[in-house]
Amino acid sequence: MTSQFLPLLPEITLAIGACVVLVVDLFVPPERRDTTYVLALAALIATLVAVVVGQPDGVRILFGGSYIADPMSLLLKLAVIVLTFFVFIYSRPYLAARGLYNGEFFALGLFGLLGMLIMISGYSMLTVYLGLELLSLCQYALVAFNRDSPRASEAAMKYFVLGAFASGMLLYGMSLIYGLTGSLEVIEIHNYLIRHGIDQMGALLGLIFIIVGLSFKLGAVPFHAWVPDVYEGAPTAVALYIAAAPKVAAFALFMRMLAEGLGVLHGDWQVMLAVLAVLSLVLGNVVAIAQTNLKRMLAYSTISHVGFILLGILAGTAQGYSAAMFYVLFYALVTAGAFGMIILLSRRGLEAEQLEDFRGLNARSPWFALMMLFIMFSMAGVPPFAGFYAKLSVLRAVVQVDEIWLAVVAVVFSVVGAFYYLRVVKLMYFDEPEETGAFEQGAGLRAALSVNGLSMLALGLYPAALMSWCIAAVSW
C-alpha cells in the first residue's frame, strides 16, 4: 500500500505545504510577510525532494490507470518546481513594492503548481482535466490579483471567459473519446484505437476538440488571442508565473493525450499541428515586431516559440518529442529570465514594461545588460546560446520526417524574429539612458537573475546533459 502512495509523495507534500502556507499566513502580521515567503520556498524544496525520493524505477501506472510516474514526469516535475522557485524569488520585490505582498499569491502559486504536477502525472482524462482546472482557476485568480487595476481585471475576465470556453472544448473532446472507447484511461484509449483501427469519425471529432482545447492552453494561433492581453494586463509577477511553468505542463498534456493516448491518429493530428505551428510562427514573429510594450512583445514571442514546440511534437518520433521537451524547458527558463529583467528594472510607480525602459541599460548596469543580451540572443536562436540547440533539435526532428518545408518556414521566420530581439539589444547597448538611478531590487533577485542568464550560456556551451536527459525521458 505504501508503495502505491510513494510516487504520489510530491503531490501530497505540495498539497500539505500549500495549505500550511495558506493557514500560517492568516496569523502572520503584514510586516512579517517574509515568513510566508520562506515557507513557500520551503514547500517547494520539500516537494523537490519528494519528487526525487518518490520516483520509482522505470514506469509505474497507479490507481487503476489514472496516475503515471515515469522518467518524463520526473524531468518535467523537477522543471516546473525549479521554475516556480525562480518565479517566487523574482516576484517578491515586485509585490512588495506595490502593496501586493500577500500570502495568497504564494498559496495560489503553490496550488497552481499542484495542478501542474497532476497534469504531468495524470494518466486518465479525468485526472488530467482536474489538474488543468486546478491550475487554470489559480491563474484566473492570480491575474486579477491586483484588484485595483482595471487593466488586470479586464485581463482576468478575458482569460476566464476564453479559458472556460477552451476547457469546455477539451472536455467535450474527452467525452467524445470516452463515448467511443468506453474508457477515460490513456492506456485503454490507446489499446482500443489499436484494436479497432483508426478509421473512426468519432475519434477524429474528439481529437479535433481536444487539440483546440490544448492549443488554447498553450497559446497557439488561432487560439492565441488571450496571450498578449493577459501578459500585458496581469501584474508582471503573475505574467511571469503564467508564461513559464504552465507551458511545460501543457506540453505534458500534449504528450499524454496526443502522443500516448491518440498516437494511432498521428497522421491526423500531424496535419493539424502543422497548420497551428506555421500560423504561430508567422503571426507570432511578424506581430511581435509592431509591439512597443515588452510584455506584449514577449507574448507574441511566446506564440512563435509555441510554433517551434508544436513542430517538435508533430514529428511524432522519439526525437521530435525529446526536441520539443528540450525546447519547452529552454523556453520556460528564458522567458522567466526575460520577465525577471522587467521586474529588475521596475520600481514603485514604474512598470518597466515598455521597450524604451531598457534604453541604455548597458550604461546603468553592464552585468544585467549582458544577461539580457544572453536572454535575447538565446530567444533569437543565435549560437552559442541555448536557444540554438533547442531550434536545432526541432529542425533535426522535422527534417527527419521529411517535412523540410516546415524547417525552412521555421528558420526564415526565426530571422524575422531576430529583428525584435535585436531591437532590445540595440536599446540596451546603442542608446543613452534616460535615467541613471540604481536598481532597488535586492540580492536574491540579482543572484537568481544572474543564474538564469548564465544558464543560457552554459546550456549553449554544454547542451549534452540536458539533451540526453530529454532523450531518455521519452524513450518508452
Added chain:
Amino acid sequence: MFADWPLLSLSIWLPILGGVIVLMSGEQGARRLALLFAIATFMVTIPLYTGFDTTTQAMQFREFLPWLPSFNINYHLGIDGISLPLIVLTSFITVLVVIAGWGSIEQRVSQYMASFLILEGVMIGVFASLDAVLFYVFFEAQLIPMFLIIGAWGGPNRVYATLKFFLYTFLGSVLMLVALVYLYYQSGTFDLQELHQLRLSMTEQMWIFVALFLAFAVKIPMWPVHTWLPDAHVEAPTGGSVILAAIMLKMGGYGFLRLSLPIAPDAGHELAGLMIALSLVAVVYIGFVALAQKDLKKLIAYSSISHMGFVTLGTFIVFLLVAESPEAAGARLGVEGAIVQMVSHGLISAALFLCVGVLYDRMHTRMIADYGGVVNAMPVFASFLVLFALSNAGLPGTSGFVGEFMVILATFHADFWLAALAALTLILGAAYTLWMVKRVVFGPVANENVGALRDIGPREFVVLGLLAVAVLALGLWPAPLVEVMHPAVDKLIAQVAQSKL
C-alpha cells in the same frame, strides 16, 4: 615542443578568455591587457605555421572531443593549407586592431577590446572547425560581437547598418543550417570530411548548393547580395571595418572551398557559369561603382567587393578547367590564386581602412572632397597610403598583384574572353584607387584643416609599417604561403573533379 599542445583550442579559447578578463578588469589597463592577449594569441598561431607539415593532405593539429553525442556533434578541430593562412592572418590583424584602437576609442574601452578578442577566438574557430555544426556555431556566433561593435562604436547611422548586417547574414546562413541537418540525415554525421565523401543525387546537390551559396555569397559578398557591406563599413568604427574586410569576408570564400565545392561538386559544375558571371559582374560593375564614390570608406568597401569577385572567380573557374582535363594545372592556380587573394586583400584592406581611420581621427570626415594635399602635412603617412593604394591596384611586387595574376592566368586557361574581362580590373582598380589618392594625397593643400594635420605617431607607424612589410613580403616572395596550400588544394581539386552521381 609545441607538437603535443592543443594549439588550435588555445588559439580559439585564449582570446575568448582574454576578452572575459578584459571585460571584468574595468577601464583601467584594458588596453594593455587586451594587447597582451592579442599578442599571446598571435604567438600561439605561429607554431601552427612552423610545425605545419606540407607533405600531407591530411588535416593537422587535429583535436577531437564528443560534444553532443546524441546528435553526433563533436568538438572536432583541424587545419589544412587552406585554413592555416587565414588563422594566422586573423591573429595578426587582431593585434593591429587592438593597437589601432588604443588612442581612438575613449568610451567603454574594456567592452570594445573584449568584443574584438572574443570575435578573434570565434573567427579562428570558424577556420579550424571540422564539424559542420561547430562551424555553424562559430559562423553565427561572430555576428554577436560584430553587431555590438558596429552598433556601439559606429557612426551616425550605425543602428540601421548593424541591423542590416546582422539580419542579412543571419538570413543567409539559417538555410545553411537546414542543409546541414539534411546532410546529417543522409550520412549520419556532421563530420565535414565524411560529408565530403557523401554521395548525393543531382537534385539534392542543387538544393544544398543553393542553401550554402546563400550563406557564403552574402558573407563574401557577391553581387547582388552585397548591399549590406558598404553600409556596415561606412558606419563601423575603424577596427570593425578592418576585421570585417580583412577576416569576415574571407569566411564566405573559405565556406565555398570547405563546404560547397567538396559537398556538391556536380551542382557546382552545373552552376559554375552563373557563379563566374556573378563574379565578373562584381569585378567589373562594382569596379565602376567604386569609381563614383565620394566617401573614402565606401570606396574601399566597393573595392573589397570587386576584389572578392576574384576570389569567387578563381574558385569557380576550377569547374571549367577540370571539365577539360582532371590534372589541369590551371585549376590549382585558380584556387591558390583565390586563397592568396584572400590573404592579400586581408592585409591591404586592413591597411587602407586603418589609413582612413588615421585621417578620420584627425579630421572627423570621410569625404574625399574634404581632403587634398595631405602629403604636404603628412609625408610619412602619404607614403604608406600610396604604397597600399598601389598594392590595391595590383602593382607587381606587392601582394595585390600575386593573387589577381594567378586568378587571371587560371581564367586564361579556361577562356580568353573571361580573362580579358577579369583583367579589366587592373585598369579599373588602378583608376578608382589612384584617382582617390590623387584627390586626397596630392595637389595643393585643400583647406586649413588639412594644412594643420600632424603626421602619424609611433603607434600608427608601427601598425602601418607592419602591414607594409607584410604586403611587400608576400608580393616579392609568395612561395612560403603558396607552398603550404599545395596538398590541400590538390585534394580539393581531386574532390571537385570526382562526380558524386
